[in-house]
Amino acid sequence: MRFIVIPMSRILIADDQPDVLEALRILLKGEGYQTDAVTSLGAVMNSLEKRTYALLMMDLNYTRDTTSGQEGLEVIPRIQAFDDTLPIVVMTAWATVDLAVEAMKLGARDFVTKPWDNDRLLAIVRTQIALGSALRKSQQLEAKNELLRGKMPNIISDSPRMRPVIELVTRVAPSDANVLITGENGTGKGLIAQALHSLSNRASKIMITVNMGGLSEGVFESELFGHVKGAFTDAKADRAGRFELADESTLFLDEIANLPLTQQAKLLRVIETGEFERVGSSRTLHANVRIISATNSNLTDEVATGRFRQDLLFRLNTIEVPLPPLRERREDIAPLAAHFLRQHAERYRKKFTDFEPAAHEALMRHEFPGNVRELDHVIERAVLMAQGATIKKNDLGLTSGGEGSPRLEEMSLEEVEAFLIKKALARHEGNARKAAESLGLSRSAFYRRLQYYGL
Numbered sequence: 001m002r003f004i005v006i007p008m009s010r011i012l013i014a015d016d017q018p019d020v021l022e023a024l025r026i027l028l029k030g031e032g033y034q035t036d037a038v039t040s041l042g043a044v045m046n047s048l049e050k051r052t053y054a055l056l057m058m059d060l061n062y063t064r065d066t067t068s069g070q071e072g073l074e075v076i077p078r079i080q081a082f083d084d085t086l087p088i089v090v091m092t093a094w095a096t097v098d099l100a101v102e103a104m105k106l107g108a109r110d111f112v113t114k115p116w117d118n119d120r121l122l123a124i125v126r127t128q129i130a131l132g133s134a135l136r137k138s139q140q141l142e143a144k145n146e147l148l149r150g151k152m153p154n155i156i157s158d159s160p161r162m163r164p165v166i167e168l169v170t171r172v173a174p175s176d177a178n179v180l181i182t183g184e185n186g187t188g189k190g191l192i193a194q195a196l197h198s199l200s201n202r203a204s205k206i207m208i209t210v211n212m213g214g215l216s217e218g219v220f221e222s223e224l225f226g227h228v229k230g231a232f233t234d235a236k237a238d239r240a241g242r243f244e245l246a247d248e249s250t251l252f253l254d255e256i257a258n259l260p261l262t263q264q265a266k267l268l269r270v271i272e273t274g275e276f277e278r279v280g281s282s283r284t285l286h287a288n289v290r291i292i293s294a295t296n297s298n299l300t301d302e303v304a305t306g307r308f309r310q311d312l313l314f315r316l317n318t319i320e321v322p323l324p325p326l327r328e329r330r331e332d333i334a335p336l337a338a339h340f341l342r343q344h345a346e347r348y349r350k351k352f353t354d355f356e357p358a359a360h361e362a363l364m365r366h367e368f369p370g371n372v373r374e375l376d377h378v379i380e381r382a383v384l385m386a387q388g389a390t391i392k393k394n395d396l397g398l399t400s401g402g403e404g405s406p407r408l409e410e411m412s413l414e415e416v417e418a419f420l421i422k423k424a425l426a427r428h429e430g431n432a433r434k435a436a437e438s439l440g441l442s443r444s445a446f447y448r449r450l451q452y453y454g455l
Contacts, residue, residue, distance in 0.1 A: 016040070041072065057112070059090070089108065168321055169195050184425070211447075225243060226278040228281045241276075253293040255294065297431060337375060354391070356390050369426030
């Protein structure tokens with residue numbers, strides 16, 4: 001779901017003459033365009049790094065009494081390297097039309113002579129914005145087709161249980177609908193979120209991720225909405241929040257069930273309106289963000305017990321993508337194990353190529369309460385500890401049958417703690433809240449341990 005829909009295209013204008021900037025601003029505003037104005041080529045690059053523009057209109061000369069246009073000509077290749085879909089229209093005097101032709105050889109799409117004819121200028125603007133938009137869509141479609149042809153790289157699965165998941169992801173990814181990914185810890189919710197983003201119309205931007213389980217109430221607003229200098233003791237400078245960073249992109253809110261009720265209303269407001277304020281500021285900002293969230297909890301149960309707002313849940317789960325645990329898709333254990341073996345062998349410069357039959361059987365029998373993340377951790381440890389050309393059963397460090405208890409007196413304190421956490425997760429079917437309560441841990445302390453042990 002898009003928060004703010006702005007039909008007007010934004011144009012960046014670069015000229016060292018204020019009267020030119022103002023005249024263009026008025027003309028373009030009358031046609032429904034938004035504009036940003038800068039007076040130097042350095043400011044052009046800064047502006048392009050901060051936001052996306054439909055068109056750049058730029059003069060070629062910025063130094064007093066200079067007409068060579070060399071300044072502008074030198075920056076055009078840099079702009080093209082940064083964004084080859086951005087149309088550039090150069091502005092030049094009648095006497096320097098040859099300069100405009102040179103600029104077009106370097107990558108500019110068209111030119112306007114000063115003084116300009118309003119009708120011709122607007123025709124050029126409309127044409128170049130349309131062409132730029134078509135080029136961007138073409139590139140996005142090509143990238144999307146590459147992903148689809150590759151069956152979404154990195155999603156490794158031979159299981160019938162995962163086929164509906166992959167089909168659902170490919171179907172809903174191109175939309176802007178908010179998506180809630182559900183599943184036990186370690187099932188790959190972050191990977192599914194990345195696939196949804198990569199197949200969306202926002203794929204050209206980086207997906208921003210926030211681990212809600214790791215946020216204390218004291219830093220929630222600063223982290224998500226940003227702050228201004230002096231807002232609190234440690235606010236030494238202005239800082240953009242995650243919503244600002246995710247503008248025109250995707251914001252992934254991992255472990256959303258851990259958000260305290262006191263903060264849920266604040267998040268709901270941003271999702272509904274796209275509006276927020278940095279901590280310490282009264283200025284309202286806007287963000288066009290698609291929300292993907294993930295949880296290992298049953299949010300319907302959380303709503304029933306009063307721990308989660310129903311209206312927030314409605315906003316988050318326009319589409320729900322449920323991920324099955326690894327024990328329910330055992331066909332995936334072998335290909336995933338082979339993938340992790342190649343990955344970690346390359347990372348640690350080892351020459352392991354396969355598992356001995358007994359090791360393979362042990363992997364297939366193990367319950368993996370920590371799911372894919374636990375499997376990854378098991379293989380990484382085996383690669384580090386094993387000797388020889390293949391991974392043996394003992395290298396895996398798995399207990400017999402996957403459920404037996406190891407000899408605690410032979411384990412380190414950390415190994416005991418990791419073992420107890422895995423047992424608690426298995427006992428509560430991957431429900432992190434219940435597992436944390438059974439161990440007498442707060443949610444934040446529990447999640448810190450999950451991250452530390454790679455569970």
